[in-house]
Amino acid sequence: MKALVLAGGAGTRLRPLSYSMPKQLIPIANKPVLQHIVESIRDLGVTEIGIVVGSGNTDLADAMGDGSRYGVAFTWIVQERPLGLAHAVRVAGPYLGDSDFMMYLGDNMLPDGVADMAADFATARPAAQLVVSRVPDPRAFGVAELNDAGRVVRLTEKPEQPRSDLALTGVYFFTPAIHRAVENVTPSARGELEITDAIQLLIDDGHTVRAGRYRGYWKDTGRAEDVLDCNRHLLRSLRSRLAGHIGDGCEISGAVVIEEGARVLRSRITGPVVIGAGTVVEDSHIGPGTCVAADCTLRGVELSDSIVLDGATLSGVSGLYGSVIGRHASVTSGESPERHRLLVGDHTRIEVAA
Incomplete structure (x- = not known):
């Protein structure tokens, strides 16, 4: 099995930090987010990792190298335009070939690991297996609906009235069946090729799609508040x-x-x-x-x-x-406690005591 890590995106919610560095290099517990993800994948026994980056983004490759320092091998894959997660799988098609693969969104932290879900996928080998987690308000996530047998019957992206509280965590396992689905998917209302739509095509075509529930700590590190929360969590150990x-x-x-x-x-x-x-x-x-x-x-x-x-x-x-x-x-510190001197860049947030 191979792995595909999606590390594109502008990181707008992490500005101004993301102006000068990719969000995947922001350190949590003094280790870049991308390194945490790579080590989690390696611990599953997966050593071939394709990393999808945006056009012109060489910072990640410069910082992370060829993967040898982590005991894996990286292949850097350029997605010229951010046209969605399904499009990223299309772009990575020649690298993935006929291999089963796991896909990991490059700003998600699941530090407790997904070994159980990986083992379930290897044993049952459904066309797709999703890693999901219960959330109090699913409206901000892709949401999976399951039948009594545990099969996924419907996926909905950011539903106004969710019919399930099972949110997609950003980790997926796929057989090569996904490639035909991503080739046939059409742009969503926001103009992107959604991976949820591609998985729904698998379901509609009669393929088995299952979901494994992740019960550990999960955080999308897209905002500074989330980075700090994740940092606190990791430091507890x-x-x-x-x-x-x-x-x-x-x-x-x-x-x-x-x-x-x-x-x-x-x-x-x-x-x-x-x-x-x-x-x-x-x-x-x-x-x-x-x-x-x-x-x-x-x-x-x-x-x-x-x-x-x-x-x-x-x-x-x-x-x-x-x-x-x-x-x-x-x-x-300034010369006077009653005056403040600031040099502030775009999208900076500063709190000054009154």
Whole structure:
């Protein structure tokens, strides 16, 4: 079996971060989303992974390489225009050939894994098997309706009046039967070739489509709030590892990782916290739920429940929480506590105390 990861899309809900980096490279627990997905696929024993990217997007390939560092082999596939998930399968057709494959949307996190569903698919081998999860409000999702035998009888994309609470999670298993369906599907009202429509064609043609219920943590990391929530969730299972330098006068409590080459001086670290390689933390309090990436500098900072990306500098600021600080960004205190000086890009959101 092969895997297909869809990693296109503009990431508009993650602006301004996604202006300068693909959303799949945003780190959660100091590891890019795409790496989490690749490792989850590899753990199923699947080592051939095609990754669909948009035209001109070389950042992902530059960052992730050929897959060898993760024990897999990548094939990079370009989708010239974002014409839908079924169109992405069309584009990947020559790579997939006659293989069964799993398809994974590149901004979805299912950290508890889908091993049970993969085993069910390998045993029963329906034309398609969907990974679904119960949600309180299915109107924002593709929704699967099942009969008493557990077969999918209808798929509806973002229904106004859902007839089921089983939402598609963004992970699918397919036999080659899907290729004929994606060739025959027509554009939806929004002008895209929908994978839900292609799967419905399989159902209408008498193919067996089944659904396996995922009961673990699931998050679409399309918004900053979702990235932070997922970061908090993954950090709950963090195990301490203190490989960097910890100076005198430091207080370390809870699960804390300090990577090799990091330096923590005269600071209090309250886990779960990850401090990346080469980062310097001085005279600061870093609170729970925080990941600081590599080569950052934090001096005189109070920070919690946040993600700080590579090379950022924070100095003399307190009360920071629920924040995502971009690569090589600078956040410093002003000359007067009553005045604020900002350099703000498009789609930035800032909260300033009154």
